[in-house]
Amino acid sequence: MAAPIPSAEIRLSYPLYALDFDPQDANRLVVGGGGGGSSRSGVGNKLTVLDASHVDSLQVVSEIDLSRDEDSVNTLVAGPGRRANSILVYAGINSAAEDVEKGNNKHFRVFAADLPAKPTAEGKIAELSRSSLFSVADTDAYQRLLRISGRVGAAATGTIGRPKDAEIAVFDLPAASSSNPAPTLRGKVELSKEAMDMDLLQISDDEHQLVYCDAYDIYTLVIGPSSIRGPHLIFTVPFDHGTGATDRPSFRCIRFLTPGFVLAVANRPKGAGAVLQGFRLPKLADLGKTEKEGKCRLSVATHLPKGIARGTGLAVRNLSPPAAPGAKQDDAQFVAAVTGQDSSITLFTLDHQAVGDVSLIANLFPVTTFKEVHSGPISGVAFSPFAPPPPPPPSSSGDAPPKPVHHLKLATIGSMGNTCVVHRLPLKRLPAPAPSAARSRPEKPAPAAARYVLALKSRKPSARNLFLGIALGVAFLALLLQAVIEVKGFSPPIIGARYVTPSRWHSPGLYYGPDGKYTALAIPSASAAPSSAVPAVEGVLGEYLAAAASAAASAAEGEGEEAKKVVLRPFVEEEATDEGETEPAVVVKVEVEAEADNDETQREPAKGWEELSALQKELWKKALKRAGQWTEEVGEAVFKGVLFGEIGGAVGGAVGAMVA
Structure with missing residues (x-):
């Protein structure tokens, strides 16, 4: 049995709505949330940095109390750079209601969280700047989504009353050491529908790609050094024309895997379950061209466990990231975590395979499901950063050094229970591939980069x-x-x-008589022992059975001077027709005779069914069928053990003429 996955939990004093790991330190986790203003609840708004270095506990490193008049922390991203010895944290917090009504909503905030030199020291969090990126006039609008990659970011609105005013703001971030950390707005993308989720990825030194989804469509746009191309519609959820259903699955989350692939969670209608889907993105050169060239294609898909009615969150981590943005992605394993409405987390693994210039994703398999992680809905999920460490140096003693144990941290937060839980997922290092034997020159091959995969085994179909x-x-x-x-x-x-x-x-058949009763028909011969129960067969076959049983009983008791046998013999008799004329007819009678009767009367000897010729068998079947004593369904087995006088001469001719 596999060892349980260790986890650590902490309960804070406020509801949690956003989280992110420090990109440069997997042991630093930033969370935020709050009660949403004094008019809504008595709970304050806060931002907290947690220490996740311990296996069984989480500790508060630094914390800041935010204004109770303002909204809670809705979005949060830990910046990639450092400001002195501090983490830069970018958050979405609406201004006070009075300022919002005046059109002055400084929703984009920048904080600096100190990193204490000693584990026991407490750090400080200070607000550095606040600015506005949106032009939406709706007072209920807020910063619902925030993504940052490198020094480029994107923020999307959440609109309650006017979803047609939704937009995405694209901005640049200054250097971490800049005296003014406020973002510089690059452009805005107006949306016809509110974005359900989005993701941002740097694809080269000066280009980024953004992908976002609404309920039924996936869009992408390319952010260049001086322009924004898009958005381009690349996928629409089709209707199921086979069933005629009017409802379609709807997208809930989307994340980049590589510049060529994305992973998305779609919920089926009426809470019928969720699907995890991987799509191949179209080439950037094909965007805006023909409908076929500019569309993404489904590559892999799998269903979430049956108990999960809806997926609510998605996090993805590449365990073998490329060395630089835009570099080729080699073989790698991705780990995906999907949260459900039942406070569960389901882990999946996905393989990226590269052969030459061709890349594909495959083997999207479930690993395990953590159930009831929080006491209420899960409001956020995130993986810690992971960079494959260099291989350990060889030991001076010549012995192989012990293999270090590496982990990938998975953090989730619950808004109802004010809890944060961090699971530690074990990783293992794959052995380096063997060098190719065919080489033009005997050069020493460069050491292959270490590749890691999840140590937990996935479940194949x-x-x-x-x-x-x-x-x-x-x-x-x-x-x-x-x-x-x-x-x-x-x-x-x-x-x-x-x-x-x-x-x-x-x-009727072999086991049922014409009356429908179960008889297990078996016709005894004249020499068989008497039976106490004669099968209930009607007609001439029934008479034969009774006579055969009587003859057998007499022979057993020694009552007769000569042995008797029972024979079915045909006779030709005149039969009146409906017109008043007569015609020959064959009747079958049961005769009980001595063994020597054939010699005295010069009759043809009686024969068993197996001894009759094919012609004789057909004539007998036709004769019994015409007399109503036998049908095709009964079969020939009923004749076993019965002695038949031969049908020949005029009798055979009469039978042939009547049954033809």
Whole structure:
């Protein structure tokens, strides 16, 4: 059994709505939130830096109390740079209601959080600047989304009353050492619908790509050094024309994997579950061209566990990131965490494979699910940064040095319980690939970069359900076949199909007589031992059974002087027709005779059914069928053990003429 994943938890004094790890220190976690102003609740607004270096605990490093008249912290990003010995934190906080009504909403804030030199010392958090990026007149608008990559950022509005006024503001950040840390607005993108989620990625030294989604569409735009190209519509959720459903899955989250792939969470209608999907993005040169060239394509997809009705959050981490923005992405594993409405976290792994200039994503498999992580909804999820460390130097003693244990931290926050939980996910280093034997020159190969993957094993799709479905299908067909042969009388009552089906479906057969009763027909021969229960067969076959049983009983008791045998013999008799004329007709009678009767009367000897010729068998079947004593459904097995006088001469001719 695998060891449990260690986790640490802390409960703060205010609701948490945003979080982010320090990009340069995986042990520093910044969280923020609050009550949203004194008019809404008595809980204050705060920003807190936590120490996540301990396995079983989280500790507060620094904290700042924000104005109770202003809104709570809605978005938060820890900047990549340092200002002296401080982390730069960018947050979205609406100004006081009086200022917002006057059109003066300084929603974009910049903070500097000190990093104490000693673990026991407390740091300070100071606000450096506040500015406005949006031009939305709606007083209910707020900074709902914030993404920063390098020194370029994007912020999207959240609009409650007027969603058509939604927009995305693109801005530049000054150097961390600049005396004025306020952003410089580069441009605004007006949206017809509010962005549900977005992500930003640096794709070269001077270019960034932004991708965002609304409920049913995915858009992308390219941010160049002097222009913004887009937005370009690259995907629309299609309707299911096969079922005629009017509802479609809707996007909830989207994240970049590489410049060529994104990962998105879509929720199915009416809380029917969530889907995690990977899309291949179109080439930048194809954007704005034909509809086919400018669209992204679905590459991988998987469903979240059945108990999760809706996905609420998504975080992604590349365990083998490229050395620089725009560099080629080699083989790598991505770890994705999806939060659900039931306070659960489901981990997935995804492989990026590169062969020459061709890249693809595959093997999107679930790893595990953490259930009921928080006492209420999960309001944020984030992975710690991870850069593969260099391989350890060889030991001076010649022994292999111990392998260090590396972890990837996964942090989540809950707004209702005021809690922050950090899980430590173990990683393992993959062995370096063997160098190629075919080399033009005997050069020493450069050491391959270390590649890490999640140490937890993912669960590949199992064929158990398929095999179980096939087995159930075969069992159902077997039961159906058994029911059919029971209804037709060819099987004893194993499942009792004749007891639950209409009588008009029933037919006599090997095990059921013409009256529909189960008889297990077996015709004894004249020499067989007497039977205490003669099968209930009507007509001449019934007479034969009774006579054969009587003869067998007499022979066993020694009552007769000569052995008796019972024979079915045909006779030709005149039969009146409906027109008043007569015509020959064949009748079958049961005769009980001595063994020597054939010699005295010069009759043809009686034969068993197996001894009759094919012609004799056909004539007998036609004769018994015409007399109403036998049908095709009964089968030939009923004749086993019966002695037949031969049909020949005029009798055979009469039978042939009548049944032809």
